[in-house]
Amino acid sequence: MYDAVIIGAGPAGISAAINLKLLGKNFLWVASEPTSLKAARAELIKNYPGLPDVTGEQLCWALKNHAESMGARLTDGVATGVFDTVGKYSVLVGDESYDTRTVILCTGVVTSKPLKGESEFLGRGVSYCAVCDGFLYKGKTICAVIYDKKFEREAEYLCSLAHAVYVLPMYKNCNISAQNARFVDGKPLEISGGLRAETLKTSSTSVSADGFFVLRASVAPATLVKGIETEGGRIIADRKCATNLAGVFAAGDCTGAPYQYAKAVGEGNVAAHSAAEYIDGVK
Numbered sequence: 537m538y539d540a541v542i543i544g545a546g547p548a549g550i551s552a553a554i555n556l557k558l559l560g561k562n563f564l565w566v567a568s569e570p571t572s573l574k575a576a577r578a579e580l581i582k583n584y585p586g587l588p589d590v591t592g593e594q595l596c597w598a599l600k601n602h603a604e605s606m607g608a609r610l611t612d613g614v615a616t617g618v619f620d621t622v623g624k625y626s627v628l629v630g631d632e633s634y635d636t637r638t639v640i641l642c643t644g645v646v647t648s649k650p651l652k653g654e655s656e657f658l659g660r661g662v663s664y665c666a667v668c669d670g671f672l673y674k675g676k677t678i679c680a681v682i683y684d685k686k687f688e689r690e691a692e693y694l695c696s697l698a699h700a701v702y703v704l705p706m707y708k709n710c711n712i713s714a715q716n717a718r719f720v721d722g723k724p725l726e727i728s729g730g731l732r733a734e735t736l737k738t739s740s741t742s743v744s745a746d747g748f749f750v751l752r753a754s755v756a757p758a759t760l761v762k763g764i765e766t767e768g769g770r771i772i773a774d775r776k777c778a779t780n781l782a783g784v785f786a787a788g789d790c791t792g793a794p795y796q797y798a799k800a801v802g803e804g805n806v807a808a809h810s811a812a813e814y815i816d817g818v819k
């Protein structure tokens with residue numbers, strides 16, 4: 537069992553990892569990117585104390601190298617669910633589940649909204665993880681909405697199992713070449729069905745399938761953590777970065793404005809200290 541699972545490798549997650557290392561806690565650090573690609577995009581940062589002319593890329597890698605130099609190691613993966621399992625939490629990453637006393641959410645701002653019906657049918661024909669749930673649709677028809685090129689391998693895996701896979705790439709130059717992949721035009725709008733998901737409506741057509749995979753690098757907080765309080769998509773956290781769920785902390789852009797590196801780094805620090813205090817209190 538881990539003391540903590542940190543989700544995210546932007547400034548907030550890196551800061552949480554550095555501080556949990558210093559506090560001697562045993563943690564898993566997971567993120568869908570090696571460092572925040574968003575944070576690395578800033579051309580020039582003028583408001584990060586001590587580094588008057590740093591680029592986003594320089595700052596992100598300096599932070600990441602700092603954490604690694606202290607022995608923090610990042611696990612590559614998308615966290616798709618955080619479940620309260622009485623006195624602890626289970627965090628689902630791919631087909632692995634990790635038990636932990638605390639969770640530190642440093643997931644940034646989720647830009648793509650869940651599709652209409654996505655949350656409602658999650659676990660009833662809608663999945664976020666090809667490796668975990670693909671086998672359920674062996675020989676059947678699947679529909680995969682892909683938000684990032686990095687998920688093409690997962691989509692190819694679905695093609696190897698299914699009779700046919702309807703593919704909706706949300707980016708240009710998709711390279712999926714499986715014979716049974718059928719590309720669908722349009723923007724995905726709504727997943728609907730009865731007891732289980734049955735149909736995806738797009739802006740130009742409608743696709744029926746047995747299973748629907750939504751493959752994206754981030755998951756809206758309220759979908760990721762059942763029962764977490766949010767407002768306008770941002771996690772509600774107090775000055776100790778504590779959320780309404782005991783043992784779940786949040787830091788950085790995911791807690792709301794101002795969306796800034798220094799705020800993210802500061803909250804990552806606070807969340808790590810609060811998590812350590814919580815862990816020491818319950819041990």
Ligand SMILES: Cc1cc2nc3c(=O)[nH]c(=O)nc-3n(C[C@H](O)[C@H](O)[C@H](O)COP(=O)(O)OP(=O)(O)OC[C@H]3O[C@@H](n4cnc5c(N)ncnc54)[C@H](O)[C@@H]3O)c2cc1C
Pocket residue numbers: 543544545546547548549566567568569571572573574575576577578579580581582583613614615616642643644645753754755760787788789790794795796797798800
């Ligand atoms: C172009 C641009 C310029 C900017 N310029 C400035 C500036 O000059 N000054 C300033 O202060 N700020 C600036 N910002 C804002 C700054 O980048 C953000 O405030 C900062 O990156 C927030 O850090 P974070 O760690 O909270 O989130 P992010 O940097 O968004 O990191 C989130 C991390 O979580 C991971 N993640 C999300 N969901 C999951 C999941 N379910 N499973 C696994 N991993 C997940 C992502 O892969 C990523 O690693 C700029 C932003 C942009 C885009």
